[in-house]
Amino acid sequence: MSSPRFPRRLVLSLVMALGIASLTTGLAQNAPAATAAPASETTTAAATAAVAFADEFDGPAGSAVDGGKWLTETGDNVNNHERQYYTAGTSNAALDGQGNLVITARKENPGNYQCWYGKCEYTSSRLNTSGRFTSTYGHVESRMKIPRGQGIWPAFWMLGADIGSVGWPNSGEIDIMENVGFEPGMVHGTLHGPGYSGSGGIGAGYSLPGGAAFADAFHTFAVDWAPGSITWSVDGTVYQRRTPADLNGNRWVFDKPFFLILNLAVGGYWPGDPDGSTSFPQKLVVDYVRVTTGEASSGGGPITGLAGKCVDVAGGAAANGTAVQLYDCNGTAAQKWTVGSDGTIRALGKCLDVASGGTADGSLVQLYDCNGTAAQKWATPAAKDIVNPQANKCLDVSGGSSANGARLQIWTCTGAANQKWTVTR
Missing domain, CATH: 2.80.10.50 (Trefoil (Acidic Fibroblast Growth Factor, subunit A))
Structure with a gap:
């Protein structure tokens, strides 16, 4: 956790629908140490786990995501000073015909979109399952290949489904994976809630061994979420576990339904803006998203x-x-x-x-x-x-x-x- 963190995200079309004035989050600047976990410890879903949600992104190349599972958000994000405009349609989020969802950030503005800083310079996509799927606890996992470059900011995360009534950060936020382009070999997992939001979020980073970059291959990012604990892993290796004891006396707000979010941001307070070294387009390639529970798929027994x-x-x-x-x-x-x-x-x-x-x-x-x-x-x-x-x-x-x-x-x-x-x- 070596770099400063700043408030970062805004739920766009969802915020407008719920009437929320603003919503910002960020990673921890001075978070307490994670509960120790052996480097060799792995996390696996139970063999009898029931699949609560799954999208394998199978379908013809160029087709849209399943609208019964995902809501496509639109708009910009002044709170984090991100540079992209999130679009509808398939220009920035589409299936590739090979079992993947591809979220693409482009340096373009074909729709003459207006952003907080004037005419938008970039487009991208952001998807969530609000109103379609929520979960309380379980194993939440995605296999993906992240993009690279200065100012590029992919994330896989969750928000409390009660955000419309309690607001952020009382709703809680669980960041399963996020990466900023200036740290090609590191991802972060973070909790945000009342008293530990924005730059005060509670979390830790995970670095690939040998100086490897996450953009070079697919990796699996997951949390195992149970009452009073959340455990993060990369490729099955646990790197942090958080409980109410980590919150310095603040309230734990993670024992309730949350929905999922996938997005690819460009620029912002934390990653900084793209520069001359950043090439476009950049792609977040998602093999699958799955949520499993510990409930036996057979329907149980006596x-x-x-x-x-x-x-x-x-x-x-x-x-x-x-x-x-x-x-x-x-x-x-x-x-x-x-x-x-x-x-x-x-x-x-x-x-x-x-x-x-x-x-x-x-x-x-x-x-x-x-x-x-x-x-x-x-x-x-x-x-x-x-x-x-x-x-x-x-x-x-x-x-x-x-x-x-x-x-x-x-x-x-x-x-x-x-x-x-x-x-x-």
Whole structure:
């Protein structure tokens, strides 16, 4: 993290649609050190991971991106003093017919576009999934080949979907990858939120070994995002992990839905403007974008316990607050549970939840909308306990009863049979 960082981005057509006056972000100037991770540590999606979003960019050469997945933004960005105008259509963003999306920055202005500094000198493209796809947690990944040159600024990032109501930086921003052209061998990953935005963002850089440049080959950029933690990797090598402890007492705003953004900027406070060494056009070539979760693609399986009976959603109802109970195993959807890498246990599209976030013995367990709180986080150790770490208590059959309809609760872990569970993954 050797160079100064400045506020950088503005959501363009989205901002206008939401009525947001301004939105700027940036990388960290004096961020705390990242949580240590061994250089050899790698991150992989679970073999059973469910694909929540995928675009492989297959299609005829010259065709547009899938409008059902991506919104194309238009306009310029005065906040960061970027030089490009983001256009609609396929001139600056199109499929190449070989399974890639190509975002192209050009030194041109065929539409006589006007920018904050006068007649625009460059065009490019910016795409986002707002209103089309959001995710809370998961493995978010893209394989891409970035461009090169002074003043060139590609990025793959996310914004909180509540930006229209809470504004930036309260919405939060997760920068999965960004590169500035004067650092050809380095990319950055950063968090922005209330009290740590713009030049105060929390993040770290990753450099390729041997002085290699990212523009010379495709690389895979990813985050693994779970309640209370975000971990960055390049080509499977982890280089930083962030938790609320890194925010100097500021608020963690990353346990809610976010949408994806891909863009290629030209110029701006952080990268500086292009100069005589910068050639055009420059291309960001994207092989794919994928978001996977820890939920089993098979639709889940039973969790069996006392007397060989199953964890069951009463009446098969998906309403918030529906009781979770013990019941004869019957193979219905009310007994098919997925154990996610994000710590959740889910059925019927909702989460296993400790009512009112209780931590006391006897706090009942229910079904509820997944919301990322500690009341919905569970650990499943080899001892066959299912533990709520917030309470440090075990999933328990009330009264040790094996009768159909016996309520499930949390209770101090005792090792008794009414706290032992077999999770089918």
